Amino acid sequence: MEEVFRSIKLRRMVGVYILINIAVAIISTFPYFKKYKILDFSFWNLIINILLFIWICSKIIKNKVKLMPLIKNFKSNLKWKEIITILSSNMILSMGFSFVILYLVFLLAPNSIEGLLNDQSFYDEKSLSSIMFASISGTFIAPIIEEFMFRGVMLNRLSIRWSVASSIIASSILFGILHNSLGAIGAIVFGIMVSLIYLKYKNILIVMFIHFLNNLIVFSFEIITYFMKDQSRSADITNPEEFKSLGIMGIAIILISGFFTIRYIIKNWPKKIDTFRI
Secondary structure: OHHHHHHOOHHHHHHHHHHHHHHHHHHHOOHHHHOOOOOOHHHHHHHHHHHHHHHHHHHHHHOOOOHHHHHHHHHHOOOHHHHHHHHHHHHHHHHHHHHHHHHHHHHHOHHHHHHHHHHOOOOOOOOHHHHHHHHHHHHHHHHHHHHHHHHHHHHHHHHHHOOHHHHHHHHHHHHHHOOOOOOHHHHHHHHHHHHHHHHHHOOHHHHHHHHHHHHHHHHHHHHHHHHOHHHHHOOOOOOHHHHHHHHHHHHHHHHHHHHHHHHHHHHHOOOOOOOOOO
């Protein structure tokens, strides 16, 4: 599979990504589609991911990649203890950063706090179908696309000219930028951790599976939150004491989960990183 990753130029991959997004954005403005309320942002985002998935499949077929060895390697190297460590430490760390960011936003721009909270949830989705489109896209398709692009193509291509250390950090930062404001830092850390898993086992299926589990948990929580939105909105989001407690709790969570996260990264960081190549 590494041969496939190295054969795809970054500018071509970015070009395909941009073209697909532009094409779908233009099509979504056609009057015929505009009259159907079900065809909202979540639907068109699902279409974009499906098209990207088809493009990835075409690359795999064109290069005649044999999947059975990858699947066998996936089964033999699937370490549940390691997976649980990555998922739990990253989710808790992300929660801590989210709490701290919310507290800082409340201090610096209290008028924008409600909008920020709404941006991170499904509260403003108009229908259950919209949530389902987002969940299917985010849980089942996005992990394949994002791991193929970031841990597969980008990490391999960048490592041709850069050290693996620089490649891990650069690809993880770009990965984090594509995520929402509260989840960006957690996404960067997640990117670093799964990059190390990929380098360790040289199997993209393993990191896709970890990403799938991560998103499954996140979207399950979001769906539950959606159905409890009336209760959630009843909370007083202007209470300074509540946000102060949130900030203190966030710092405590970051310190505790950060310790285990950093320990995992140091333990699994490739040796002789400056000269190591994928």
